[in-house]
Amino acid sequence: MSATTLTRELEQRARRALDRPAEYGEDIDLASYSREARQRAAGELSQLTSEQRERFVRAGVELSGKGRCGSYIQLDHSILHRMSNIEKLEVMGIEQALEAYPELGEKYWWQAMAVDTDKYTAQVALNLNHGYFLRAKPGARTTFPLQACLFIGQEGLAQNVHNVILAEEGAEMNIITGCAADIGVRRALHLGVTEIYIKRGAKVTFTMIHNWAEEISVRARSEVFVEEGGLFFSNYIIMQPVHTVQMYPTVHLLGEEAVARLNSVVVATPGSRLDIGARVLLQAPRSRAEILSRSVSTGGTVIARGHLRGDAPGIKAHLECDGLMLDEGGVIHAIPELEGGVADVDMSHEAAIGKIAGEQIDYLMARGLTQAEATAAIVRGFLKVDITGLPDALQAELDEVVEACEASLF
Numbered sequence: 001m002s003a004t005t006l007t008r009e010l011e012q013r014a015r016r017a018l019d020r021p022a023e024y025g026e027d028i029d030l031a032s033y034s035r036e037a038r039q040r041a042a043g044e045l046s047q048l049t050s051e052q053r054e055r056f057v058r059a060g061v062e063l064s065g066k067g068r069c070g071s072y073i074q075l076d077h078s079i080l081h082r083m084s085n086i087e088k089l090e091v092m093g094i095e096q097a098l099e100a101y102p103e104l105g106e107k108y109w110w111q112a113m114a115v116d117t118d119k120y121t122a123q124v125a126l127n128l129n130h131g132y133f134l135r136a137k138p139g140a141r142t143t144f145p146l147q148a149c150l151f152i153g154q155e156g157l158a159q160n161v162h163n164v165i166l167a168e169e170g171a172e173m174n175i176i177t178g179c180a181a182d183i184g185v186r187r188a189l190h191l192g193v194t195e196i197y198i199k200r201g202a203k204v205t206f207t208m209i210h211n212w213a214e215e216i217s218v219r220a221r222s223e224v225f226v227e228e229g230g231l232f233f234s235n236y237i238i239m240q241p242v243h244t245v246q247m248y249p250t251v252h253l254l255g256e257e258a259v260a261r262l263n264s265v266v267v268a269t270p271g272s273r274l275d276i277g278a279r280v281l282l283q284a285p286r287s288r289a290e291i292l293s294r295s296v297s298t299g300g301t302v303i304a305r306g307h308l309r310g311d312a313p314g315i316k317a318h319l320e321c322d323g324l325m326l327d328e329g330g331v332i333h334a335i336p337e338l339e340g341g342v343a344d345v346d347m348s349h350e351a352a353i354g355k356i357a358g359e360q361i362d363y364l365m366a367r368g369l370t371q372a373e374a375t376a377a378i379v380r381g382f383l384k385v386d387i388t389g390l391p392d393a394l395q396a397e398l399d400e401v402v403e404a405c406e407a408s409l410f
Helices: 008-018 042-047 050-057 094-100 102-107 119-126 358-365 371-383 392-407
Strands: 070-075 078-084 089-093 132-136 146-152 158-167 172-181 187-198 203-211 215-226 231-238 244-247 250-253 259-268 273-282 288-297 301-310 315-325 331-340 345-355
Touching: 008 119, 042 078, 050 146, 050 172, 070 089, 070 132, 078 089, 089 094, 094 102, 094 132, 094 158, 119 158, 119 187, 119 215, 132 146, 132 172, 146 158, 146 187, 158 172, 158 203, 172 187, 187 203, 187 231, 215 231, 215 259, 231 273, 250 259, 259 273, 259 301, 273 288, 273 315, 288 301, 288 331, 301 315, 301 345, 315 331, 331 345, 358 371
Parallel strands: 070 146, 132 158, 146 172, 158 187, 172 203, 187 215, 203 231, 215 244, 215 250, 231 259, 244 273, 250 273, 259 288, 273 301, 288 315, 301 331, 315 345
Antiparallel strands: 070 078, 089 132
16 A cells, blocks of 8 residues: 555645654664565465464464464565454455445544654555454454464564454454564564554453564554443553564543553563553543553663543543562653543552562572572562453463563573
């Protein structure tokens, strides 16, 4: 897709934004990454080595499709696989969806996210490399999770994707999105725009697992609209080395009794800079929100942002940021924000940063563990992901992914 598929107004706005420097964080030189990728064939999936398959597994992706109701797999700029096992569930590339549903562009595409939010959204708009469209029709239920994978296999590549997720009235979707890089890929750029629309009484559980590499930069931009009685549960996990990540999804609770829960579990290894957070705007009566962040620094930097704004009566919201320092060279910076726009709101926050207490180590060592084993056990307990509303099967699978990632930390 090229800039010519945008309206003239959107294209002009994007081109102006492309020339602006980044407002915060590292200002990435977009021209230093390649926009050309060789075409990949679907058959390449069957030719992956065991080491490459492990990269997918650590991102929560089951290449066989077992235990999945649908799959979308993209390697560099090529869509290798897409399928759905449920009649009311659609899985497409974004270009195919825009062609099949002209109204998609009018109602959803670049409607939640502004094309000129920053230089990164503008780059995605002007130089798109696919992305997925996931749609659950009214009343659809997914017993097994739907998976989407965005994989980088070429050194120095820029991957620009735009995803749209639509859960129509009364539908339910459990989505695992795995993002990863191939063995030997050290430097690359992933730019991702995701727009999520949750209609009345619908529910979306969106679990994102990142498994990148030491010199990869990530800029993810997400906007979520939740209507009356809708539920949005978001889980973000990154425990492997990466150069820099920026993620700050914004959720708009637009309907009465809409609910959002956002959880993040991150580990910043030496050299990593993770600017991770979430914002929820409670704009309807009796809407509820919770943001929970758990961060560990083994030498890298974590900026944990959280912002709750209540603009309607009867809302309840809570923000919690916990950080654990494992190395003197690391940094954890918690930035919790609460805003109340009306009198009848119930909002709270907690933030804590510390290190492992010596008595905890001594206690476990007295019971036969080595110091390293005791430290690993404490960190494992701190990072344990126990998410309300997550199906048991998906929770068990998520625990396995976390354990696999933890094993590489010690």
